[in-house]
Amino acid sequence: MKPAPFAYHRADNLAHAATLLAEHGDDAKLLAGGQSLIAAMNFRLARPRVLIDISNVVERNRVTEEAAGVRISAPTVQRHAERHSAVRSRLPVLAHAIEHIAHFQIRNKGTVGGSIANADPASELPAMSLLLDAELEVTSAGGSERIAAEDLFITYMTTALQPDQVLASILFRAPPAGHGWGFHEIARRAGDFAMAGAAAVLARDANGACNYARVVLFGLAPTPVRAKAAEASLSGHALSADALATAAGLVGEVVDPETDVHVTEAYRRQVAPVLALRALTDAARGAGALS
Amino acid sequence: MNEKLSIAIDVNGKRYERSIDPRTLLSDFLRHDLGLTGTHVGCEHGICGSCTVLLEGDPVRACLTFAAQVDGKRVETVESLAPDGKLSPLQNAFWENQGLQCGFCTPGILMSMQAFLAENPHPTRAEVREALSGNLCRCTGYHDIVDSVMAAAAAMRA
Numbered sequence: 001m002k003p004a005p006f007a008y009h010r011a012d013n014l015a016h017a018a019t020l021l022a023e024h025g026d027d028a029k030l031l032a033g034g035q036s037l038i039a040a041m042n043f044r045l046a047r048p049r050v051l052i053d054i055s056n057v058v059e060r061n062r063v064t065e066e067a068a069g070v071r072i073s074a075p076t077v078q079r080h081a082e083r084h085s086a087v088r089s090r091l092p093v094l095a096h097a098i099e100h101i102a103h104f105q106i107r108n109k110g111t112v113g114g115s116i117a118n119a120d121p122a123s124e125l126p127a128m129s130l131l132l133d134a135e136l137e138v139t140s141a142g143g144s145e146r147i148a149a150e151d152l153f154i155t156y157m158t159t160a161l162q163p164d165q166v167l168a169s170i171l172f173r174a175p176p177a178g179h180g181w182g183f184h185e186i187a188r189r190a191g192d193f194a195m196a197g198a199a200a201v202l203a204r205d206a207n208g209a210c211n212y213a214r215v216v217l218f219g220l221a222p223t224p225v226r227a228k229a230a231e232a233s234l235s236g237h238a239l240s241a242d243a244l245a246t247a248a249g250l251v252g253e254v255v256d257p258e259t260d261v262h263v264t265e266a267y268r269r270q271v272a273p274v275l276a277l278r279a280l281t282d283a284a285r286g287a288g289a290l291s
Numbered sequence: 292m293n294e295k296l297s298i299a300i301d302v303n304g305k306r307y308e309r310s311i312d313p314r315t316l317l318s319d320f321l322r323h324d325l326g327l328t329g330t331h332v333g334c335e336h337g338i339c340g341s342c343t344v345l346l347e348g349d350p351v352r353a354c355l356t357f358a359a360q361v362d363g364k365r366v367e368t369v370e371s372l373a374p375d376g377k378l379s380p381l382q383n384a385f386w387e388n389q390g391l392q393c394g395f396c397t398p399g400i401l402m403s404m405q406a407f408l409a410e411n412p413h414p415t416r417a418e419v420r421e422a423l424s425g426n427l428c429r430c431t432g433y434h435d436i437v438d439s440v441m442a443a444a445a446a447m448r449a
Contacts, residue, residue, distance in 0.1 A: 001335040001336075002314065002316070002319075003314045003316075004314070005312070005313075005314055006313060006314060007294065007313070008294075008296060008313035008357075008359055010359070010362075031357075031360070034355055034356065034357070034360070035337060035352075035355050038316075038337075038354075038355045038356070038357065039336040039337050039355060041314075042316075042335050042336050042354065042355075043336065051313070053357075053359065053360060055360050056360070079349070102337075102425070103340070103424055103425025104350065104407075104422070104425065105340060105343055105350045105351055105352055105403060105425045106337060106352065106355075106425070108346070108349040108350060108351050109346075109351045109352070109355065109356065189424065190421060190424040191424050191425060
């Protein structure tokens, strides 16, 4: 239960981290909050030869409001983001979702970017990046690029990020004004990893027709997934209880769960539409429907 | 690979300079390098919470923190609660309400609750239970621990 030896480098800023990554190549891993990495290292499931510590870079804990939404620097601790007024006012679903990550002691150290780059399919922030159409700013020694969250997740714990790339910031786009949101997950105990979860955002036009819909499932496939068929079924329609139930019934198309020590595949298939309907119902109420 | 690293950490108001192996966990640094054995080590993967300490005032898992990451920072351990040997109001409430039970998980619970009560001086029992969810007690039963925290909150408000 102790980590294997490694060489330690401390980055002053993210550009410095990118330079160090270019220098050390595949041997190196970035250490942000370390709440997944250090646990894996203690078990020796991970044995990086080089750690590049970005937990104290100058960019940490930068949350800025932009016209499109809220930009959060990757090395921002989750607890900082969860409490930030811009997040709470413009992205209430994000603040609510972060509160479900483990316990406050973990969120005091775990980072927003670290959780997304770690790409655990059951974790909340990767799902939020899909739900909120996030755009990721990625930097390397060669320059910067932007990646849509939709193009980021490949499979379990695997993203499109290249070994020399550092996630710099995440722009979470704010849904339309007047939107409603819902977030539901099932875990055996408060703070445990979700066995299954769903989140939704809905908005209506002046006539009450749905003009914005996002439905995301997590813990139910090798990556978090958007249920686009469910979204499309709501578009242009009144958000009635029947319409929501129909939409929730369509999430099965993107669900591809596994059996693990916690629950079976069949259980996950069964709860997916239930959680989706709960999330959609909360979202519809928040958007002023179903009253 | 085995290059030593020099760090300076403020622990309980005292500055310590040490040369460490980079893979040293903060929990082991506190216990082995500084002899502060009040910080207990249970699961060593962030689940049980017995190693919880305050880093710049915020509770974190010492077993999921490398000592190297804390260079130049301020840490408080359970030893900080009673610097002159007199129990703090929080510790005293645990004593009076049988909140220690076997005592193994207690240091982590005290450090978590120290921060929790500073932010939330008027907690409900439900809030206390939620706040305790990141600290496992294997004696079974959180009832006396919740009583202790509620009593501590009342004593600290007085």
